[in-house]
Amino acid sequence: MIHIPKAEYTRRRKALMAQMEPNSIAILPAAAVAIRNRDVEHVYRQDSDFQYLSGFPEPEAVIVLMPGRQHGEYVLFCRERNAERELWDGLRAGTEGAIRDFGADDAFPITDIDDILPGLIEGRDRVYSAMGSNAEFDRHLMEWINVIRSKAHLGAQPPNEFVALDHLLHDMRLYKSAAEVKVMREAARISCAAHVRAMQASRAGLYEFSLEAELDYEFRKGGAKMPAYGSIVASGRNSCILHYQQNDAVLKDGDLVLIDAGCEIDCYASDITRTWPVSGKFSAEQKAIYEIVLASQEAAFAEIAPNKHWNQAHEATVQVITAGLVKLGLLQGDVDELIASEAYKAFYMHRAGHWLGMDVHDVGEYKVGGEWRVLEVGMALTVEPGIYVSPDNQSVAKKWRGIGVRIEDDVVVTKQGCEILTGGVPKSVAEIEALMAGAR
Numbered sequence: 001m002i003h004i005p006k007a008e009y010t011r012r013r014k015a016l017m018a019q020m021e022p023n024s025i026a027i028l029p030a031a032a033v034a035i036r037n038r039d040v041e042h043v044y045r046q047d048s049d050f051q052y053l054s055g056f057p058e059p060e061a062v063i064v065l066m067p068g069r070q071h072g073e074y075v076l077f078c079r080e081r082n083a084e085r086e087l088w089d090g091l092r093a094g095t096e097g098a099i100r101d102f103g104a105d106d107a108f109p110i111t112d113i114d115d116i117l118p119g120l121i122e123g124r125d126r127v128y129s130a131m132g133s134n135a136e137f138d139r140h141l142m143e144w145i146n147v148i149r150s151k152a153h154l155g156a157q158p159p160n161e162f163v164a165l166d167h168l169l170h171d172m173r174l175y176k177s178a179a180e181v182k183v184m185r186e187a188a189r190i191s192c193a194a195h196v197r198a199m200q201a202s203r204a205g206l207y208e209f210s211l212e213a214e215l216d217y218e219f220r221k222g223g224a225k226m227p228a229y230g231s232i233v234a235s236g237r238n239s240c241i242l243h244y245q246q247n248d249a250v251l252k253d254g255d256l257v258l259i260d261a262g263c264e265i266d267c268y269a270s271d272i273t274r275t276w277p278v279s280g281k282f283s284a285e286q287k288a289i290y291e292i293v294l295a296s297q298e299a300a301f302a303e304i305a306p307n308k309h310w311n312q313a314h315e316a317t318v319q320v321i322t323a324g325l326v327k328l329g330l331l332q333g334d335v336d337e338l339i340a341s342e343a344y345k346a347f348y349m350h351r352a353g354h355w356l357g358m359d360v361h362d363v364g365e366y367k368v369g370g371e372w373r374v375l376e377v378g379m380a381l382t383v384e385p386g387i388y389v390s391p392d393n394q395s396v397a398k399k400w401r402g403i404g405v406r407i408e409d410d411v412v413v414t415k416q417g418c419e420i421l422t423g424g425v426p427k428s429v430a431e432i433e434a435l436m437a438g439a440r
């Protein structure tokens, strides 16, 4: 299995600590277990920031980073080994495993955190944490601070600065290392295979969930624990619902099906959309819309390179889509004016992409100092233009209504431009029709 090597976690912690103020402390909690319904839990997914710094896969854990601390800069609080619990729920690293396998300098039982952590915070000037994202943890943090304050008369020194960790950590996460790109390539490779399989399986009379099952099969077979987000399998007019998740309609001859799905490998997402005809052959109208979306995506790729800014790719898609809609008669008027008045938003209402990484909509600022961010090597993003003609749009001829097309690929910025990670699944009309014909 391709995964992030242990040394990389060490490197990340060191890089973060190098940016922290002297005499400071960073504290991050693991994700909580989420209850699905009585006695049933959701599949556990580690918090992305926590995972990024530790690779530690368990709940009920807290990372503490203290740059310059003599007795160890990295302390991990975690669950203790417990024969009874491990019999029911599986193995735990325990404090020994935290040190031996996960590189902690020191580890303590999570049940002792209230006794130990105030002592680690005491005397540090500044606390970094993900303030505001975990109310329960924020409350605990204030309790630990209050323990120190209550001892002020004994000379205890509570910190007086509380700083959001996000700014430092999320900027680090925005730049993908070679190891991260390798994992993302693997997630992309498996997701491409899943889309190919779903295309080959596509038949009128099946259900949207039948194709979802084909995706899930490839995801799991490839070693992915789960999809990176709820798979969207949207046929016919459902393709015009951007985050459609019902996935239970019958696939009909003559309809398109839009699948937006990607798996997650070692907590790195892939995010692919392909749109194809249920029965393998595009109609004239479907093809006309599809070709515009595809051309707009090509135009966007050309705008992704170092020194181009974040919005250039989006602007390129807006230009091509608006001109294309005018050509088909779906919009009337001057292209520049239609762009200025945002008339295209009736058909293309989302942006061309987002950062991609451990979170499918990954962290990282899109603007810096009020200006669109300039792209740099190692940034990963999606390119996902679409055209959606609402089934209720009375201002276009009936033949166009209910057609929804999105095409989405994942890219990493390189020195020369960008590497497309998701090229392994057909995209042109001819390629898609050929693949589907071969599967009949």
Ligand code: GLY
Pocket: 229, 260, 261, 271, 354, 360, 384, 408
């Ligand atoms: N799958 C959600 C998105 O494409 O952003």
Ligand code: MN
Pocket: 260, 261, 271, 272, 273, 408
């Ligand atoms: Mn997507």
Ligand code: MN
Pocket: 271, 354, 382, 384, 408
């Ligand atoms: Mn996306």
